[in-house]
Each structure stands twice: as C-alpha cells, then as structure tokens.
Amino acid sequence: MxxxxxxxxxxxxxxxxxxxxxxxxxxxxxxxxxxxxxxxxxxxxxxxxxxxxxxxxxxxxxxxxxxxxxxxxxxxxxxxxxxxxxxxxxxxxxxxxxxxxxxxxxxxxxxxxxxxxxxxxxxxxxxxxxxxxxxxxxxxxxxxxxxxxxxxxxxxxxxxxxxxxVWARDLVPSPPKLSSAPPPFPRMFQFWHLVVDLSLDSITRAKSQFLQSTGQRCSTFDVAIAKVWQARTRALRLADPSTRVNLCFFANTRHLLRGGAAGFYGNCFYTVTVSAESGAVEAADVAGVVAMIRDAKARLPAKFARWAAGELAEQDPYELSFTYESLFVSDWxxxxxxxxxxxxxxxxxxxxxxxxxxxxxxxxxxxxxxxxxxx
CATH class of the missing domain: 3.30.559.10 (Chloramphenicol acetyltransferase-like domain)
Structure with a gap:
C-alpha cells in the first residue's frame, strides 16, 4: 500500500x-x-x-x-x-x-x-x-x-x-587540540536494523539484582544499554575472548560548566567509553555489566576536567573511531x-x-x- x-x-x-x-x-x-x-x-x-x-x-x-x-x-x-x-x-x-x-x-x-x-x-x-x-x-x-x-x-x-x-559558547572549555593518530584505512560496514523490546519487568528485575549485589541503585538507561551491549557482544562471536569491545554514549556536561549554563543550547557533551574484554562482558551477569557502565559514568567529571585543562594524553575524545567491536548508543x-x-x-x-x-x-x-x- x-x-x-x-x-x-x-x-x-x-x-x-x-x-x-x-x-x-x-x-x-x-x-x-x-x-x-x-x-x-x-x-x-x-x-x-x-x-x-x-x-x-x-x-x-x-x-x-x-x-x-x-x-x-x-x-x-x-x-x-x-x-x-x-x-x-x-x-x-x-x-x-x-x-x-x-x-x-x-x-x-x-x-x-x-x-x-x-x-x-x-x-x-x-x-x-x-x-x-x-x-x-x-x-x-x-x-x-x-x-x-x-x-x-x-x-x-x-x-x-x-x-x-543563551549562546554563551565561551562557557565551553577550549583546551589545546590533542594530537590524533592518522585516520585508519576506511572500512566498509554492513549494518542491520533491529528493534529490541525490553519490558519493564525485565528492567525492574535487573535493577533489583544490582541493588542486592551492590547496595546501590541504577537507572533504566544503565540496564537497557547493559543488556544490549552484552547481547551484541555475544552475537559478534569473537574467537579471542581477550578482544577489547567498547560501549560509547554521550553524556550531557552542562552541569560541569561555570554556573551550570542554564539555557545553553549548543553542543555540550562528552563521550563516555566503557572498554572491557569480550569474554568478561559475555560471562558477566547483568549487574556486572551495569557496574562497568556506572564506573565509567562516575569518572566523567574527572575526565571532562582533565580534557578541559588540556591534560589528556590519550586520543581526542571527540574524534570517534568506528569499528565492529564498538557500540554507540544515543538516548533521546x-x-x-x-x-x-x-x-x-x-x-x-x-x-x-x-x-x-x-x-x-x-x-x-x-x-x-x-x-x-x-x-
């Protein structure tokens, strides 16, 4: 039709x-x-x-x-x-x-x-x-x-x-540009579209499991991306369990700017990257994967401050590298x-x-x- x-x-x-x-x-x-x-x-x-x-x-x-x-x-x-x-x-x-x-x-x-x-x-x-x-x-x-x-x-x-x-782009730090590695040889990717339904019951169970094992609470976002990352890692069927896999998502950093930047509508985010061996991600329970994600989120203020001060030694966090081993997530x-x-x-x-x-x-x-x- x-x-x-x-x-x-x-x-x-x-x-x-x-x-x-x-x-x-x-x-x-x-x-x-x-x-x-x-x-x-x-x-x-x-x-x-x-x-x-x-x-x-x-x-x-x-x-x-x-x-x-x-x-x-x-x-x-x-x-x-x-x-x-x-x-x-x-x-x-x-x-x-x-x-x-x-x-x-x-x-x-x-x-x-x-x-x-x-x-x-x-x-x-x-x-x-x-x-x-x-x-x-x-x-x-x-x-x-x-x-x-x-x-x-x-x-x-x-x-x-x-x-x-407010425009206020001057609120965003402007550190010296980090030296970047030469761009990798272009790769061709084959992408599939897949819709995954995560029920409220399954998310609630995972939250309860995390609370029982750590004494801490986690968000629906934490659980959702943990489940998707683990399922996708298993689906990759990597031969070497020590292969590093990455989960990347973009965190708002307005609260880390001077005065909180109320009304700011420009780009104000930082890339949070969770990296682990594929075998560890596959074998962990959901609470374990959630813990990896929450640890990376907890490091955000310090990482952003180091970037703002020009103290990062690693690659520029805003120059993203796309590989099959990396999952990028955006939550709207x-x-x-x-x-x-x-x-x-x-x-x-x-x-x-x-x-x-x-x-x-x-x-x-x-x-x-x-x-x-x-x-």
Missing amino acids: GFAVRRTSRSYVRPSAATPSGTLELSIIDRVVGLRHLVRSLHVFPAPAPAGERGAAAGSPARAVREALGKALVDYYPFAGRLDDAGRLDQYPFAIPEDDLLPDAAPDVEPLDLPLSMQVTEFSCGGFVVGLISCHALADGLGAAQFINAVGDYARGLPRPRVSP TRLGFLEADYGWGTPSQGEKKAKGEGLRENKKKKNRERKKKIK
Whole structure:
C-alpha cells in the first residue's frame, strides 16, 4: 500500500522581529567534524480528545507552528530557516514513507547550510506530525528540544519561552587540540536494523539484582544499554575472548560548566567509553555489566576536567573511531521532545533518524517499554 503526501506550500520563515547582527563563534565541540551532519526526527501528535475532555487548540497546527516559529526565531535567531506545510491526509502516519513526513530539499541550497527545517503534516483525523531536520553543529539533542519547546510555548500563547536561550559558547572549555593518530584505512560496514523490546519487568528485575549485589541503585538507561551491549557482544562471536569491545554514549556536561549554563543550547557533551574484554562482558551477569557502565559514568567529571585543562594524553575524545567491536548508543527519552506542546497536547511518539544509532519512544505503551534501534 502506498499513500501520497501533497506538499501545499514551501517557504522560508523569518524571525517576526529584528534580531542582532554580527559574528557568533562556535565552541570547540561545535566545530567537531563529525557533528557536521543533519539529525532527522518525527514527532507524532494524536488526534485531540473530544471537546470538553482536553483543552485542544483550534485551527491548523501547521499555521500555529509557523507563526510560533517566527517568534521563536527571534530568541533563537541562529536557527533561522524555513518551514514546509503539508496537506491533510486520511491514513495513519507510519503507513507513509518517513521521507514524505520530513522537509524536502530547498532548491539550490546545500542541505547542511540550513540550520533547521520543519514540515507539519496534518491528517483528517486531527492528528499531525512535525518533521524536524536540524544541523548537529548548531545544537545537541537537549538544545534542539529546548528550541522546539520554545516554539510550543509561543504556539500556546505564552509571551516568552519558559527557558531563555543563551549562546554563551565561551562557557565551553577550549583546551589545546590533542594530537590524533592518522585516520585508519576506511572500512566498509554492513549494518542491520533491529528493534529490541525490553519490558519493564525485565528492567525492574535487573535493577533489583544490582541493588542486592551492590547496595546501590541504577537507572533504566544503565540496564537497557547493559543488556544490549552484552547481547551484541555475544552475537559478534569473537574467537579471542581477550578482544577489547567498547560501549560509547554521550553524556550531557552542562552541569560541569561555570554556573551550570542554564539555557545553553549548543553542543555540550562528552563521550563516555566503557572498554572491557569480550569474554568478561559475555560471562558477566547483568549487574556486572551495569557496574562497568556506572564506573565509567562516575569518572566523567574527572575526565571532562582533565580534557578541559588540556591534560589528556590519550586520543581526542571527540574524534570517534568506528569499528565492529564498538557500540554507540544515543538516548533521546529525556531530552524534552516528548514535552513539546503546540496547543494540542504532547506527542504520543517521537522517532529519531540519525547516523549510526537511534531510539524510538512511544508514550502510548502503558508498560513504558524501551525500543532501541541498533545498527
């Protein structure tokens, strides 16, 4: 079955008021070559409840988002971009190719030259999808979600965003560039898409096991990535159990900056790497793998401080090396995308489409199962 999306208009959305002029410097993290890519995500909003059950907004979501976007671009003027409106459809959104729900390319414009683009697809049932494409060099996940929530604030009639944005790239340390090893010979990878369902019961059992064995508590994130890392390591079937395998994830470091960097929406993260022999990861119980992850997380403040002071002797933590033995994980469940409200309530589902990894979170599921797409 196929369904056609009819794009009814395409235009650039300008800030609704004057914005400052001048040059804005990027931070040393913003300038990481690997962040020069586009992050694609879909934010699914269900049809509103019947009148009287919920204070649903009136009118067109596309029009409301467009008007609010113009206001938000005054505060977040580096994001100034464009918005596509899409015509109404009468089928469930995921029966439609994702590319039809995301903005298409602007004529004669290099895609990476657009900091941000949006498309609103409306459905006859009253639901809609906001398709977002943003350049990672301008904002990390928390920053992009902060911007989207600002658009929602204006769409609901607030006089200003609840969080005031700050550029403040000077808050990010700028240590001397570390010497890096020559880039390895390019490797070709064959990736498979796999959806793994981790039930709430299995996560709760693992948390209980960790508490009993260590006397400490752990998070759902700790358990989820421990299970996935161990399962993936076993699936690699490495002949030598002493082969090193790595788990890498990206930790927010705003709380480690001066004053906590409230409202900062640039890139502010550090790569946390857990490394162990494959045999140890395969043979450990889940609590043991969780302990490895928590030990690496506990070292984050010290590692970040050493990097900021230019004291690291190892390779630059922002120059990532991709191998079959390394698993990269990104968690979007706590960034704030699922709190965005344009006047019709919050999304029922959000799905990230990015290079190398992804995560889908569905708020409709009562047991809050975590679904991870692993490549």
